[in-house]
Amino acid sequence: MAKTNPFTFLQQVRSETAKVTWPSRRETTISTIMVFIMVAFAALFFFVADQALGYLVGLIMNVGA
Incomplete structure (x- = not known):
C-alpha cells in the first residue's frame, strides 16, 4: 500500500x-x-394499502365468529 503525505x-x-x-x-x-x-x-399508497389489508383481515377474522 502506497503512503501519501497529507499535503x-x-x-x-x-x-x-x-x-x-x-x-x-x-x-x-x-x-x-x-x-x-x-x-x-x-405515504398515501402505503396508508391506503394498510387500511385495505386491515379491513380484509378484519372481515376474514369475523367470518368464524
Whole structure:
C-alpha cells in the first residue's frame, strides 16, 4: 500500500473535487420538490394499502365468529 503525505493527499482531493459537476440551484430545488412529492405519494399508497389489508383481515377474522 502506497503512503501519501497529507499535503499530496489534499492536493489530490482538491483536484478530484474540481472535476465534480455540481447541480445548479434550480436543479437542486426541482429535485427536492420531486422527492417530497414522491414521499407524499408513497405515504398515501402505503396508508391506503394498510387500511385495505386491515379491513380484509378484519372481515376474514369475523367470518368464524
